[in-house]
Amino acid sequence: MSTAMNFSSKAFKPRAPDKGSFPLDHFGECKGFKETFMKCLRDNSFDNSMCRLQSKDYLQCRMDNQLMAKEPLEKLGFADLKETSPSPEDKDAKE
Amino acid sequence: MLLPCVLREFSRCSTLSMHCSRVLQQKLQPSERGLHTQAQEFIARRIGLRLKSQTRGIKNRSNKRTSQEDEWKSKNKTVLTYIAAAGVGMIGISYASVPLYRLYCQASGLGGTAVAGHDADQVATMTPVKDRVIKITFNADTHASMQWNFRPQQSEIYVVPGETALAFYRARNPTDKPVIGISTYNVVPFDAGQYFNKIQCFCFEEQRLNPKEEVDMPVFFYIDPEFDEDPRMARVDTITLSYTFFEAKEGQPLPPLPGYSYK
Numbered sequence: 001m002s003t004a005m006n007f008s009s010k011a012f013k014p015r016a017p018d019k020g021s022f023p024l025d026h027f028g029e030c031k032g033f034k035e036t037f038m039k040c041l042r043d044n045s046f047d048n049s050m051c052r053l054q055s056k057d058y059l060q061c062r063m064d065n066q067l068m069a070k071e072p073l074e075k076l077g078f079a080d081l082k083e084t085s086p087s088p089e090d091k092d093a094k095e
Numbered sequence: 096m097l098l099p100c101v102l103r104e105f106s107r108c109s110t111l112s113m114h115c116s117r118v119l120q121q122k123l124q125p126s127e128r129g130l131h132t133q134a135q136e137f138i139a140r141r142i143g144l145r146l147k148s149q150t151r152g153i154k155n156r157s158n159k160r161t162s163q164e165d166e167w168k169s170k171n172k173t174v175l176t177y178i179a180a181a182g183v184g185m186i187g188i189s190y191a192s193v194p195l196y197r198l199y200c201q202a203s204g205l206g207g208t209a210v211a212g213h214d215a216d217q218v219a220t221m222t223p224v225k226d227r228v229i230k231i232t233f234n235a236d237t238h239a240s241m242q243w244n245f246r247p248q249q250s251e252i253y254v255v256p257g258e259t260a261l262a263f264y265r266a267r268n269p270t271d272k273p274v275i276g277i278s279t280y281n282v283v284p285f286d287a288g289q290y291f292n293k294i295q296c297f298c299f300e301e302q303r304l305n306p307k308e309e310v311d312m313p314v315f316f317y318i319d320p321e322f323d324e325d326p327r328m329a330r331v332d333t334i335t336l337s338y339t340f341f342e343a344k345e346g347q348p349l350p351p352l353p354g355y356s357y358k
Contacts, residue, residue, distance in 0.1 A: 048252050048253060
């Protein structure tokens with residue numbers, strides 16, 4: 001699709017992700033969080049803004065299990081979720 | 096004593112001797128004070144004037160010629176110097192432009208490709224544009240020779256620009272051998288693709304699946320908030336994210352290189 005030789009239209013340029021690639025979760029350590037997130041999505045007719053807490057939990061699980069580089073939650077766009085659920089890790093990240 | 100001095104002055108001027116002697120005789124006789132000085136003055140004046148008037152003309156004419164030539168010469172020299180300086184300056188600028196451009200790229204962060212506001216720090220500071228809801232549909236493909244079962248876990252998801260979102264794909268290796276796959280992605284419409292920023296995903300890197308293994312592959316992304324302000328995107332409501340998995344082949348075996356021992 002992206003290699004269609006369109007003369008006038010812009011071609012699509014795939015960009016590398018900002019933080020690289022997720023390592024594969026071979027052992028299913030974060031499968032529970034993923035299931036919670038998927039259930040939330042199905043219940044809310046796939047509205048992402050309703051399920052941000054679950055996605056934050058999933059990413060937190062990944063960070064805890066060495067499946068993702070540890071990042072402060074603001075860098076992942078969860079700054080508004082920090083006020084609702086403070087935790088010692090968040091406080092460390094703030095500092 | 097006076098007379099020899101005067102005569103000495105005299106001897107220097109050959110043309111004026113007769114006239115001067117007559118004058119001198121006239122002068123010497125009447126006055127008593129400062130005869131020597133008077134005479135000297137007189138002679139000097141007359142000799143000086145004549146000499147000056149005689150020589151000034153010659154020197155002036157040749158002086159004028161040479162001075163004009165000199166002026167031309169010096170003007171030419173200055174013009175040539177300016178031209179040479181400009182030439183050397185141009186060469187210097189063309190050599191200096193390489194590091195200067197590198198510095199400019201580092202400062203402005205363009206790096207050769209103009210990217211519409213793709214900034215890693217933006218994620219922390221962006222605010223969601225709540226009134227613009229975009230539907231993201233997911234598509235999964237595999238190459239013909241790739242035996243994985245690869246599919247998205249949700250058919251669509253509704254996001255707003257400026258909000259980070261998570262989506263999952265699932266891949267299963269039904270074969271009895273470990274298979275290494277590598278994927279690439281595509282975003283349709285192409286113009287919206289520049290606003291589609293992935294924070295983390297599973298593409299462009301080799302992912303290895305053991306036999307009969309099934310994994311969840313997340314994609315963490317957001318739509319740039321500037322999407323809402325682009326007039327070309329005003330009618331775009333659906334963005335499709337499409338992943339394609341290929342099988343990563345083993346490296347090609349090289350023929351034995353001469354002079355290199357394999358052990």
